[in-house]
Amino acid sequence: MKKAIVIGCSTGIGRALVRELAAHGYEVGLAGRSVSSMEELASELSTGGHVKAMDLKETADARVRLAELIDEMGGVDLVVVNSGVGHHDPDWEEEREIIEVNVMGFAAVARRAMEYFMERGSGHLVGITSIAALRGLRAAYSGSKAFAAIYLEALRLKADWRGLPIQVTDVKPGFVATPMTRGREGMFWVATTEEAAAQIYRAIRKRKRHVYVTRRWRLIAWVAKALPYPLVALITRRRQR
Numbered sequence: 256m257k258k259a260i261v262i263g264c265s266t267g268i269g270r271a272l273v274r275e276l277a278a279h280g281y282e283v284g285l286a287g288r289s290v291s292s293m294e295e296l297a298s299e300l301s302t303g304g305h306v307k308a309m310d311l312k313e314t315a316d317a318r319v320r321l322a323e324l325i326d327e328m329g330g331v332d333l334v335v336v337n338s339g340v341g342h343h344d345p346d347w348e349e350e351r352e353i354i355e356v357n358v359m360g361f362a363a364v365a366r367r368a369m370e371y372f373m374e375r376g377s378g379h380l381v382g383i384t385s386i387a388a389l390r391g392l393r394a395a396y397s398g399s400k401a402f403a404a405i406y407l408e409a410l411r412l413k414a415d416w417r418g419l420p421i422q423v424t425d426v427k428p429g430f431v432a433t434p435m436t437r438g439r440e441g442m443f444w445v446a447t448t449e450e451a452a453a454q455i456y457r458a459i460r461k462r463k464r465h466v467y468v469t470r471r472w473r474l475i476a477w478v479a480k481a482l483p484y485p486l487v488a489l490i491t492r493r494r495q496r
């Protein structure tokens with residue numbers, strides 16, 4: 256049986272992804288802060304679930320706990336770093352939390368997972384970044400996701416340079432209906448968590464390096480990358496008022 260760990264799965268995309276992986280026969284390890292919620296989710300999985308408390312703001316501890324969970328599961332094939340924080344119009348404390356979790360926390364566990372895969376000689380690391388990584392529309396959030404995307408690319412290069420069969424997948428969702436986006440105005444092409452999880456699973460199965468979720472967000476990505484700064488400023492000006 257294949258084994259996977261999803262970090263950040265008490266709600267939203269991570270929760271749906273745990274169910275999707277279990278439905279495809281994966282034994283799943285669940286990590287995050289909301290232990291009771293993860294235990295409830297684990298109890299409904301026919302393949303069983305291993306729950307581990309993990310706070311990505313405590314980076315050293317999170318790395319130890321990830322290694323413990325891998326050991327407790329007798330090794331894993333796949334680690335998904337899904338945890339993330341986003342705030343609308345954040346003040347500095349909220350921006351700091353975004354940076355702590357999405358940058359420091361992300362790197363701490365993504366790197367730990369990669370260290371394990373390098374030692375094992377194989378594996379698959381998936382990071383959930385965002386379409387927001389492509390332009391600086393939301394200071395800390397966009398910046399944090401751009402960091403995560405580049406960090407993943409660097410980890411992938413390291414494995415490729417050594418010729419190791421280790422996959423690294425960068426998942427860039429557009430809008431998904433989750434607690435993070437609840438009440439947010441101006442969203443479009445909003446996917447359900449189940450749709451997002453199904454597309455993420457497909458990308459994992461196909462060992463993709465990069466995927467937009469849902470796929471039509473590839474169009475927005477293409478436009479976002481191609482537009483010169485003055486046009487981005489003009490188009491987004493009204494939204495920011």
Ligand SMILES: NC(=O)c1ccc[n+]([C@@H]2O[C@H](COP(=O)([O-])OP(=O)(O)OC[C@H]3O[C@@H](n4cnc5c(N)ncnc54)[C@H](OP(=O)(O)O)[C@@H]3O)[C@@H](O)[C@H]2O)c1
Binds near residue numbers: 431
């Ligand atoms: N929804 C969207 O439209 C959208 C779009 C692009 C990218 N994303 C990304 O997709 C990922 C999932 O987000 P979501 O929309 O599903 O939001 P969500 O429902 O709020 O889920 C966020 C997850 O992150 C975990 N988390 C938060 N702080 C943590 C911490 N300090 N330590 C460990 N885990 C922590 C939470 O678990 P605990 O509270 O149990 O710790 C939760 O499972 C995020 O990385 C987000 O940035 C979402």
